[in-house]
Amino acid sequence: MDFVNKDALVDVEWLAQHIGDTDLRIVDASWYPPFSDADAAEEYEIRHIPGALFLDLDAVSDPAGELPVSVSHTGRFAQTAGEMGIRRDSPVVIYDSSGGYSAAFRAWWLFRRNGHERTTVLDGGLSAWLRAGKPVSDEVVQPAPAAFDPAMGISRTRSLQDMRANVESRAEQVVDVRSEARFRGTDPEPFAVWFAEKDGREARHGHIPGARNLPLDRLLDPARGYRVRPADEIAAAFAAADIDIDRPMVAMCGSGVVACVVPFVLHLLGKTEVAVYDGSWAEWSRYDDTPVAPDDQSS
Numbered sequence: 515m516d517f518v519n520k521d522a523l524v525d526v527e528w529l530a531q532h533i534g535d536t537d538l539r540i541v542d543a544s545w546y547p548p549f550s551d552a553d554a555a556e557e558y559e560i561r562h563i564p565g566a567l568f569l570d571l572d573a574v575s576d577p578a579g580e581l582p583v584s585v586s587h588t589g590r591f592a593q594t595a596g597e598m599g600i601r602r603d604s605p606v607v608i609y610d611s612s613g614g615y616s617a618a619f620r621a622w623w624l625f626r627r628n629g630h631e632r633t634t635v636l637d638g639g640l641s642a643w644l645r646a647g648k649p650v651s652d653e654v655v656q657p658a659p660a661a662f663d664p665a666m667g668i669s670r671t672r673s674l675q676d677m678r679a680n681v682e683s684r685a686e687q688v689v690d691v692r693s694e695a696r697f698r699g700t701d702p703e704p705f706a707v708w709f710a711e712k713d714g715r716e717a718r719h720g721h722i723p724g725a726r727n728l729p730l731d732r733l734l735d736p737a738r739g740y741r742v743r744p745a746d747e748i749a750a751a752f753a754a755a756d757i758d759i760d761r762p763m764v765a766m767c768g769s770g771v772v773a774c775v776v777p778f779v780l781h782l783l784g785k786t787e788v789a790v791y792d793g794s795w796a797e798w799s800r801y802d803d804t805p806v807a808p809d810d811q812s813s
Contacts, residue, residue: 515746518784522622523742524634526646529607533565539600539657540566543621544610544640547769548582549708557611563643564651566609567598569621571771582705582769583620585671585792591628592664599657602630602664609636609643616730616740616772623774623790629665635778638741645739670789672764677791677798680764681723681805686789687763688725689755689776696768697727699808705768705796718799720808722766728755730772733779748779759785766791766798 765776
């Protein structure tokens with residue numbers, strides 16, 4: 515079994531050969547959650563792939579939103595992309611340095627959501643680049659601005675209201691990529707704990723009733739630096755989780771970042787219409803009246 519849209523994923527050697535291409539834009543989309551001590555922007559300034567531009571996912575998120583990295587509907591993403599010298603037809607390669615946080619896939623999803631289709635992800639990100647002995651730079655690139663003309667792409671977003679309705683209708687399969695222990699509520703959910711500390715309320719753990727658990731490591735291989743697994747392994751992982759890739763689905767995680775791995779890997783397999791619950795567990799757990807299933811996937 516092979517990927518259908520194989521051009522959406524490039525390896526280190528491909529990027530090394532094309533790094534000097536005039537129109538190519540390389541984007542470092544590294545990101546860490548708000549409760550982390552790491553700073554992606556500082557890491558970029560110290561070390562990045564030569565010529566890479568830094569995309570701050572927090573800066574292109576909803577400025578009025580209370581949730582981390584929630585989608586902005588104000589044109590912030592298009593404005594930022596233009597300031598980075600990216601047009602809607604510019605070839606873009608995205609990577610991140612944060613392993614399992616998988617922010618490159620969130621950036622890929624945002625580009626696609628804004629109508630940019632010439633977007634690819636570097637398999638294994640910065641860690642793969644470093645393991646291959648490729649050079650890095652601390653030079654901050656300042657490109658000439660460009661006009662990024664956004665258009666609504668194929669990536670779809672689901673709201674809290676959509677997800678409430680789906681609990682009753684089960685119209686879309688809910689694919690939750692958190693770890694099994696977080697899904698079942700036996701391990702604390704970091705975003706729920708973070709919000710509870712901010713709001714002074716009890717953190718809620720578990721999953722949305724009816725959701726299916728497909729942990730990230732079934733799609734990306736941590737033993738290989740979170741590189742994308744082969745097509746047959748990905749298809750088998752969905753089947754083992756009782757998820758029909760031919761039926762409508764919506765992906766979620768803790769914050770809406772890692773969830774974007776699901777539309778990416780299914781895009782590789784040729785399925786292009788996969789939604790993302792943008793608020794994910796960070797939002798669902800904030801309300802006392804949202805139903806929570808602690809340990810029963812079939813509930």
